[in-house]
Amino acid sequence: MCYHISLTKKDETIRKRFEIPQSDLNVYTPFYHRNGFEQEAIYIIKDSQPVHFASAYWGMLPESYNINQRGTFLKKSNTLNARAEGLLESPLFHKPIKNNRCLIIADGFFEPHAFNGKNYPHYITYKDNSIMGIAGIYTALDEHVFTVSLITTLANDYFKKIHNKKNTLGEYRMPLVLDESDELDWLDTNLKIEQVNKLLSSFTNKEFESYPVSKEVMNAHVNSNYAHILNKVDYPELHTLF
Template sequence: MCFHTSQTKKAVQLESRFDATFEYPELYEPYYHFNGWETKSLQIITQDDPYLIKPAYWGLMPKNVDISERSNQLRNWNTLNARSEAVLESKLFREPTLNNRCLILVDGFFEPHEFQGKKYPYYIRYKNKEAFAFAGIFNHMEDNIYTASILTTKANPYFERVHNSKNKQGQYRMPIVLDTKEEMDWINPDLKEGDITEQMMFSFTQQEFEDFPVSRDLFSNKVDSNRPTIIEEFHYPEMNTLF
């Protein structure tokens, strides 16, 4: 599951890449590590405003719940991710999937990799280091606040190798990274239910990824992991990960 991301690109780079402008440019700060339980903002592009980049709290919430309850909501119902196979049967996720789809803009993410009974954080990004978009869904809350979730799907062989531990349902999972040519299709408001299902199944990126282990500081609440070195390869002697 995807609970940790990076977005190190400057605002002008994201605007150029996604042909959109920031709604609140003064609020945007690039980051090296965002733990989903923090209160930093994801950057999203919604289907009703495809040329605006907006901030959103990570973790979709019901519209009738006050944003001050976000921490409690996440503890009780972890909505940082949403299983694409089940969203259309979910009371919380069905309506956003049909009518509130979005792009979630990142340039990397972190997953745990298990080796000899221990977990090591791995960083995953495009080989060309470009920004990309997760398939997301959102709710528009009161006071012009957005909340959003990343859609996940059954892992392909590459992600089975990287995030190599199964979830409670016995599956390997991966976030849906949209292919560039499919991004605007995902947020097309005219998509019907069958088209949406097809998009979730077949829109995964054709770009190549790279991955490598990073510091276990990523797992710690006692150190600042939002720093440039957190996305640099870290050598664990027991794993033979020296360059």
């Protein structure tokens, strides 16, 4: 599961990376930590407008819902994440994976590392600290209100060492970070199902780095959207560094 991301980059960096118009960035406010259960926006690029930038609510709602029902819906059905396996069979996700794909824009994400019965949040980013496009699906509740789920996949060996506790299905998971060369394909509205499935089995070729950060990341009662939440924290009890 992945419920925590960052996007700290300046407008110009995002504009150049995705070749989007400057006017789109009027909706953009950088953040150091976004908890998916919060009300604040995350940012996406939709398949229907692949050179435009939009804000979205994290946690996909059915199209028949309105945004005021988000809190109640997420308590009943946690849609912050969507498992890559079985998307086409899901009553909620089968239509969006065919017709409403998006990139979730981030420059890092946070995952818990379990050690001696306690969790130690780790921040994961590219070694060059560049922007990543995470595979997502979305619904449009109206012309300007979008809700989104972040797609996760089975973890590779690197991520198994970080998020080292299995979920209720006995799996290790990681966000489906697309390789930059696959991003436009993911947004292609003419993509065939076999091509979608191929991308759902893909992953970025770039190298990551990770390190432990403050436990305030996992504390819902603390506003942890501040610059030094990304600073490395030395926990003497941790003997393994990534």
